[in-house]
Amino acid sequence: MKKQKRVGLEGSFAVAEAVRMANADVISAYPITPQTHIVERLSEMVADRKLDAEFICVESEHSAMSACVGASAAGARVFTCSAGQGLELMHEVLYIPSSMRLPVVAVVANRALSAPLSVWCDHSDAMAVRDIGWIQMFAENNQQAFDLTLCAYRVAEDREVLFPAMVHIDGFYLSHVIEDLVLPDEEEVAGFLPDYEHPFALDPAKPVSMGCYAPPFIYPETKKAQVVAFEGTRPKILEVWKEFGEVFGRDYAPVEEYKMEGARVALLTMGSCSETAMLAVDELRAEGGDGAEATTGLVRLRLWRPFPFKEFREAVKDLEVLVVLDRAVSFGMGGPVCSEVRSALYGCEEAERPKIVSFIAGLGGRDIRVEEFKFMIRQALKEKAEEKAEEKAEEKAEEKAEEKAERGEEIEAEMIGVRE
Amino acid sequence: MLEICVYGRGGQGGVTLAELVAHAAISEGKHAQSMPSFGPERRGAPVLAFLRVSGQEEGRIKIRAEVVEPDVLVVLDPGLLQVGSVVSRLKKSGTAVVNTKKTHEAMKSKFEGEGGGGEGVKRVAKVATVDAMGIARAVLGLPIVNTTMIGALVKATGVVELASLEEPMQERFGKVAAKNVAAMKKAYEETEVS
Numbered sequence: 001m002k003k004q005k006r007v008g009l010e011g012s013f014a015v016a017e018a019v020r021m022a023n024a025d026v027i028s029a030y031p032i033t034p035q036t037h038i039v040e041r042l043s044e045m046v047a048d049r050k051l052d053a054e055f056i057c058v059e060s061e062h063s064a065m066s067a068c069v070g071a072s073a074a075g076a077r078v079f080t081c082s083a084g085q086g087l088e089l090m091h092e093v094l095y096i097p098s099s100m101r102l103p104v105v106a107v108v109a110n111r112a113l114s115a116p117l118s119v120w121c122d123h124s125d126a127m128a129v130r131d132i133g134w135i136q137m138f139a140e141n142n143q144q145a146f147d148l149t150l151c152a153y154r155v156a157e158d159r160e161v162l163f164p165a166m167v168h169i170d171g172f173y174l175s176h177v178i179e180d181l182v183l184p185d186e187e188e189v190a191g192f193l194p195d196y197e198h199p200f201a202l203d204p205a206k207p208v209s210m211g212c213y214a215p216p217f218i219y220p221e222t223k224k225a226q227v228v229a230f231e232g233t234r235p236k237i238l239e240v241w242k243e244f245g246e247v248f249g250r251d252y253a254p255v256e257e258y259k260m261e262g263a264r265v266a267l268l269t270m271g272s273c274s275e276t277a278m279l280a281v282d283e284l285r286a287e288g289g290d291g292a293e294a295t296t297g298l299v300r301l302r303l304w305r306p307f308p309f310k311e312f313r314e315a316v317k318d319l320e321v322l323v324v325l326d327r328a329v330s331f332g333m334g335g336p337v338c339s340e341v342r343s344a345l346y347g348c349e350e351a352e353r354p355k356i357v358s359f360i361a362g363l364g365g366r367d368i369r370v371e372e373f374k375f376m377i378r379q380a381l382k383e384k385a386e387e388k389a390e391e392k393a394e395e396k397a398e399e400k401a402e403e404k405a406e407r408g409e410e411i412e413a414e415m416i417g418v419r420e
Numbered sequence: 421m422l423e424i425c426v427y428g429r430g431g432q433g434g435v436t437l438a439e440l441v442a443h444a445a446i447s448e449g450k451h452a453q454s455m456p457s458f459g460p461e462r463r464g465a466p467v468l469a470f471l472r473v474s475g476q477e478e479g480r481i482k483i484r485a486e487v488v489e490p491d492v493l494v495v496l497d498p499g500l501l502q503v504g505s506v507v508s509r510l511k512k513s514g515t516a517v518v519n520t521k522k523t524h525e526a527m528k529s530k531f532e533g534e535g536g537g538g539e540g541v542k543r544v545a546k547v548a549t550v551d552a553m554g555i556a557r558a559v560l561g562l563p564i565v566n567t568t569m570i571g572a573l574v575k576a577t578g579v580v581e582l583a584s585l586e587e588p589m590q591e592r593f594g595k596v597a598a599k600n601v602a603a604m605k606k607a608y609e610e611t612e613v614s
Contacts, residue, residue: 119458178452180480279482367485
């Protein structure tokens with residue numbers, strides 16, 4: 001590992017720096033708060049000839065992604081970014097690169113969705129695009145925003161992957177925060193990220209068709225092929241992160257653990273609140289005495305798609321209680337991350353899976369403070385204790401059927417830090 | 421870790437102040453985090469910016485939420501002392517750094533009694549004052565006090581070395597960096613702290 005340069009950078013500028021070092025060929029983006037600084041910085045870089053790329057000014061996010069699709073199909077390394085409503089306007093086109101196996105890289109500065117209008121952070125935009133067939137990762141600080149953007153190119157463009165990749169950075173909490181991070185040596189980045197060559201790029205000399213009409217006799221087969229190929233990206237993602245760690249000294253994993261040794265209760269988070277959650281874990285461990293609180297840990301989903309089932313189950317296997325934080329709402333279904341977590345654990349023996357307690361917080365830029373994370377853990381432990389007491393009482397009464405019927409009520413996620 | 425709130429009005433450059441000091445601290449090997457409290461950007465409306473600085477040995481700054489109880493409050497516009505509850509958030513052991521035309525004693529006395537100097541103004545450990553508006557008008561020829569107030573902040577807290585700000589200002593302001601550095605230095609000299 002060569003010398004890395006320690007700098008202070010806004011999250012948006014860190015992303016732009018990663019795109020510059022990746023030497024992207026085509027950038028097509030439409031500015032929207034809180035992603036604007038990424039676009040501005042990149043357009044400056046192109047204008048100042050610090051980055052030799054085509055910067056396509058488009059009239060909407062729908063066009064931004066369409067231009068990325070075309071450029072990527074022609075064999076270019078492309079970049080776009082968006083947020084909130086912009087990502088929603090892009091939505092229709094997001095399925096195209098994943099179905100046409102084009103390694104577009106996008107960064108999303110996560111933002112709430114209207115109405116009411118909010119430019120601030122939550123994960124509503126990310127949750128709305130969870131099924132688009134892109135590889136998706138969440139960054140929790142500006143260093144990771146930089147690192148994961150580089151990794152996104154390397155993963156997406158791998159011949160055995162060829163899927164688009166999306167890096168989520170929380171709007172404002174990362175996009176507008178200046179903090180210290182290290183930038184790697186540019187030659188080393190070039191070594192890690194070789195020039196991209198799409199095996200079937202559009203070329204008049206060797207014509208190919210992409211994404212054309214598929215009647216019922218072939219459409220399901222194309223989707224099956226896509227599913228199989230997408231599943232097949234898992235080992236490659238691990239391989240790229242391993243190599244990144246070897247070259248640059250920072251390790252990433254699909255599920256990252258904090259103080260999980262001997263933990264009986266844990267928080268599950270994604271994105272920028274994860275480091276605040278670490279502080280809560282530290283405090284609970286220090287204050288918890290002999291109680292279960294003193295065994296609090298934290299798991300963060302770094303990789304969101306493909307969902308890291310194996311690693312997740314492994315991380316939570318010894319827990320009694322898992323507290324899942326959602327920064328979005330699936331109306332009528334509670335917290336979307338929590339739904340997925342439940343489904344990921346459904347196959348486990350009942351005795352082996354933790355009680356899951358769901359919280360929704362941090363909507364529309366509301367801060368999630370250390371105290372709130374502590375409240376979540378304490379509340380969850382209280383519920384667990386009450387449940388144990390109830391189970392004992394019910395065992396005596398042997399009313400098993402009724403107990404099962406009531407279980408469904410657990411799906412209710414508690415929204416905390418919200419005035420009545 | 422030192423937690424700083426910058427309280428100004430839209431257009432006064434409070435966010436830039438926090439960013440410049442963060443860059444200076446990072447260049448000294450410290451950890452720093454500057455965070456705007458982003459809202460409707462209207463000129464003249466009260467705006468908060470947050471800054472955290474911690475020593476190298478203290479490790480990364482992990483908290484990602486607004487500063488609730490600052491150690492230091494930088495007030496870019498003295499009129500804001502009468503507005504809202506921001507001033508009352510300042511820790512009792514904290515430092516108020518105020519841009520004011522008033523004498524140091526007059527401003528200091530505002531912070532002597534509980535609630536005496538306007539809504540929410542309370543006793544704090546240390547008050548620093550400087551006529552930043554006067555300096556900015558004289559040196560920059562502009563009524564923008566953010567870089568000037570950095571001089572007062574550094575004098576009152578020693579959060580960074582004055583010299584560490586020259587490069588961030590050069591990067592940020594280019595041709596007019598020298599004037600901003602001069603205004604900062606003048607404020608550093610003229611700031612009264614007690």
